[in-house]
Amino acid sequence: MSAVPGGASATAPATVESPVPIIDISPAAHGGDGLAEVGRAVDEACRTIGFFVIVGHGVPEGVIDAVWTAAREFFDLPLEVKRRSPA
Incomplete structure (x- = not known):
């Protein structure tokens, strides 16, 4: 099963553009410029598309x-069962 909802690939072919930004957060693990770069990408995504x-x-x-x-x-459970959930 794919890690991206709906079975979509996290790496789309170059000819397909996704309206949803896909952000690689691995550079943030090293801190410094990588962390700032990821922060800017997240900020931009939140300000423009919202997710x-x-x-x-x-x-x-x-x-x-x-x-x-x-x-x-x-979410497949009946509503009355979900309402009993402590979460």
Whole structure:
């Protein structure tokens, strides 16, 4: 399963432009200019479109898949069951 919702690829072909910014946050791990660069990209995305997709975060794909599965299972529950959830 893909780490990006809907099965989309985190790296689209050069001929396809995504309206949603895809930000590689791995340079931020080194601090300095990399952190500032990522910060500027996040700031720009939030100010212009309001959201973004991150890559380069280091979270294992299995963990991401498990979270998406749990979210789908929860939202597939009947409303009365979801209302009983402590979250």
